[in-house]
Amino acid sequence: MAEQAFADRAADADAPEPDFDWKRIAYLVQVSRAMDKLEEERLVPERKVLYQFSARGHDMAQVMLGSRLTHRRDATCGYYRSRPLLLSLGVPIEDALASGMGREGGYSDGRDIGVVFNYPNSGGAPALPMSGGVGAQYTPTAGWAQAIRYHRNVLGDRAYEGAIAVVLGGDASCATGGFWASLTIATTQKLPMLFYVEDNQYGISVPCTYQTPGADISKNLASFTGLAIFAGDGTEPAEAARLIDRAVAHVRAEGGPALLHLRVPRLQGHSFQDTQAYKPEEVVREEWLRDPLPKLKAHLLGLGVDEAEWDRIEAEAQSAVEEARAAAEARGVSRPENVLDHVFYEGEMQQLGGQWTKGYRAPPSHEEPKPEGQRINMVTAIRRTLDQELAINPRVLLFGEDIGPKGGVHAVTLGLQEKYGEGRVFDTSLNEEGIIGRAVGMALAGLMPVPEIQFRKYAEPATEQINDCGTMRWRTANRFAAPMVLRIPGGFFKCGDPWHSQTNEVQFVHNPGWLVAVPSNAEDAVGLLRAGLRGNDPVIFFEHRAMLDDSWARRPWPGDAYVLPFGRAKKTRSGDDITLVTWGAMVPRCEEAAKDVSADVIDLRTLVPWDREAVLESVRRTRRCLIVHEDLRTGGFGAEIAAVVADEAFLDLDAPVARVTMPDIPSPHNPVLLNWAVPSVERIRAKIDELVGF
Ligand SMILES: Cc1ncc(C[n+]2csc(CCOP(=O)(O)OP(=O)(O)O)c2C)c(N)n1
Known part of the structure; x- marks a missing residue:
């Protein structure tokens, strides 16, 4: 398939060049270059920027790809080298520079490392909050892709027709669990997801031969069922244009995933501190020969832009960056006391993520139980609450291992798929990072996901996603949040063992941003679960295995509108x-x-x-x-x-x-x-x- 893609490339050489706004691309690449230069020559030496990652070499293809994210329901998630893409989505230069300097406002009010971005973008495709963890961007993007389908098919929202989710990653990120988890999700579920791998052949100093055999991910994925592959040179404007255009069009039209694999040089060290001493000199020389900027210039001149205009574009970019620098430096640092804000929802609505931003209003509720009927066990109580919220709130969806036809290994979801269909209650691939990361992306797209982890210990492969989800509201200074209810059974039952029986609830307490419920009985389980499902923060809902059918834990149904606020002991x-x-x-x-x-x-x-x-x-x-x-x-x-x-x-x-x-x-x-x-x-x-x- 990789060969196929290369063969296609040759055939495509005669095809008409897709339409790109080359002058805008040139301007944004020049802006990106001017920002890199400014940081390297002034802001880092002056210690105003503490972390700096140059995008030189990656910039042109990123800007081109960003210009194709034109659908209002598209979303993208990148990594620390993704600033050019963000510029093409419309991030103000001043915000981008100020964030690098940790100044007030911007992406995070000085909280998040300046090189990872988030951009709610009310006017177009948002950039989902990036993570400092390599590979952590993949599964939330798969979640957004699955949410596109949910909005279209389950909620009947035609506005999602043709939307796509685009993830960016370096070649080394192809070795991460997140990459493989999302690849499995996107291909098995046939999701509209584009994987863009920016292949510079290095992960800091480690050559790509360590990340994928033969150092060619598209070749290795050639037989991956359901994945279309578009591979080539990301430094040649015409070739990159064709590949980007075709890859995006493929995902939009087919609704299934594709890999866009472009070779680009990393013209600077991994970060400012990195001298690249590990790279042979001829490699560095060869990389500079592949700099896309002179090729872009030649391309524009070939299209009739003259030297004077090229110079004007460059000068315009430089003065825009200089002006933005002055404005960014004039910004203060936010007040240290404010750093305590926004761990949880405090009444000020986030811009993106969660059903509340989509107009959800919780139905009336009561905080005192109104017991009715016979005592029921905790399993029945949880199931009935889920059933009820599924019935009244179309944004609620359940997923996890074996929760579909089997009804869960603890029988909590028994019958729910039958009642609500596979669109809303479904089994997943066996990958906990995939389950939680996908839930994050779905929550960001305005749904109320209820992922299940089969046993407490098996939440551990999802640790990174759990942590990133919890910190999201805080690190984006309340721009994004991903509320969900994460159901986790655990604790001892008839017997113990190191995998199925631990509680370790304290680990969740150490993940800022998560509410943690540990109900002991059916009544409290109903009230807390309903509070979570109607709430605006992520919730860990711990279901104790020994209590699920325990006779002491049985209680009468506390009422269809019983909500128990968190933080109230009994x-x-x-x-x-x-x-x-x-x-x-x-x-x-x-x-x-x-x-x-x-x-x-x-x-x-x-x-x-x-x-x-x-x-x-x-x-x-x-x-x-x-x-x-x-x-x-x-x-x-x-x-x-x-x-x-x-x-x-x-x-x-x-x-x-x-x-x-x-x-x-x-x-x-x-x-x-x-x-x-x-x-x-x-x-x-x-x-x-x-x-x-x-
Ligand atoms: C999970 C995780 N492990 C290690 C790191 C440290 N780290 C940061 S970037 C990087 C290399 C990534 O290279 P690649 O994905 O190829 O992207 P590139 O920097 O080349 O664009 C490493 C090891 C990290 N941030 N996250």
């Missing part, structure tokens, strides 16, 4: 001698252990935010605090609670703040070993007695 027993703080599967054990003691038992229900006031109020009265959790002891969330109690209620305490937890070991398989390790009623009771008798 006192499940009241007393005066000790406070037990717990959550999830440990709540019934604490209740049992405290049954003939005068104790407050506090079920936190959510860890982000957690109800400090409820805990402190109780501890100040009972003067004793015991924290019980299933997660490991060292660095568990109990350590945080203990520290806060010690900080804020020290003088009220009559006994040390104590914890009963799992020891710092993986979960053991044999039930005898497991039951010894997980906090038991007896262990909790013994600790209560010790503290009360202190």
Whole structure:
């Protein structure tokens, strides 16, 4: 297929040249060059720019590609070398320079590394928030591509007809998990996604032979079913024009993915600090011979532009950059206290991402349960809530491994695909980075994705996407957000093991931007899940395996409009001698252990935010605090609670703040070993007695 593409290229040489606005391309390439030069010669030496990545060599093809993203529902996601593309989408030069300098305003108000971009672009294709992680751009772009199809086919929005998602990556990024995850998604789902690989044959200093055998990704992907390949030279204007034009047209017309693989030279070091000492001199010389700028000039002269006009374009670009520099330098630095803003939605709407930006208004709700009917188990309660929100909100969609016809390995989604169809409830490829990254792209496109991770431990391949999703609102200074509800079953069940039974909820607490729900029973599960599905922030919804069908956790249905706000603990027993703080599967054990003691038992229900006031109020009265959790002891969330109690209620305490937890070991398989390790009623009771008798 790669050969095929090259053969096509030869045949294409006689085809009429596609229509590009060459003067605009020349102007933007000159702008990009002037910005690179300005940074290298002035702003970096003056320490006004701390990270600098030259786009020289990559610039022309990027600008050309950007000029083809003309559909209002297109989106793109690039990486740190993608500034020329952003310029062609309309990013103001001043913003681009000011962001590099970390000044106020711009992409991130000085929060995000200046070389990665985000651009909501109310007038055209947005640039989705880029990540500093190589390869992290791929799966969110696949999510946008799948959202295009969802908008068109499920929501019936014809405005998405012909839209595409375009991802940019270097040759080394082709070795990342994100690349392969998204390639699988885009080809198996036949999504309108264009992969643009800018192949400069190096990943910092590592030659491309380490990234893909034979250093030719399009050749290696030649037999990948469902992928059209367009490969060639990204420095020859006419050839690049044909390939870009055909690749974009193919994805728009076919609605299926394509790889655009262009060879470009990296004319500077990887970043300003990089001297390229590892590159043989002749390679550097040969690269400069392939500089697209003189070729672009020759191309324009061939089209009738004269030298004077070329010089005028160059001068115009330089003065625009100089003017933008002065304006950017005149900007201040945002106030340090403001850096605390926008971790979560605070009432000021983001520009792009999430159903709220698309006009969604949550239906009326009540915060007190209105119990009706027999008690139901947690599985039924979660399923019924999902069912109900699927029914009333067409933007809600569910996906994950085995959640379709099988109904999930925990049976939570049983029957939902049958009821709502494969468009809204569907199985995915086995790739957690793909599941969460795709959810990010879908959320950015205004949907409310509800991805399922099959077991807690298997969220780990998605760690990067989870972290990037959580930080998105903050690092884009509230320009973008990707609200979703990420359902994750975990914890022990009949037995344990290191993969299916861990809780490790504290890891999510360390990802800023995520709300974390840890319900212990059916009623709370309904209220918190509904709050998440109607909310405007990403939510980790932890479903404890042992509680899904536990009889203690069964509760009557709390009402079709019951919403439980996050951060409200519940006192499940009241007393005066000790406070037990717990959550999830440990709540019934604490209740049992405290049954003939005068104790407050506090079920936190959510860890982000957690109800400090409820805990402190109780501890100040009972003067004793015991924290019980299933997660490991060292660095568990109990350590945080203990520290806060010690900080804020020290003088009220009559006994040390104590914890009963799992020891710092993986979960053991044999039930005898497991039951010894997980906090038991007896262990909790013994600790209560010790503290009360202190
Ligand atoms: C996940 C991850 N690993 C490592 C890095 C450090 N790093 C930054 S750029 C880079 C090389 C990427 O090269 P390539 O994708 O070919 O793009 P190019 O810089 O050549 O345009 C590396 C290793 C990173 N940012 N992210």
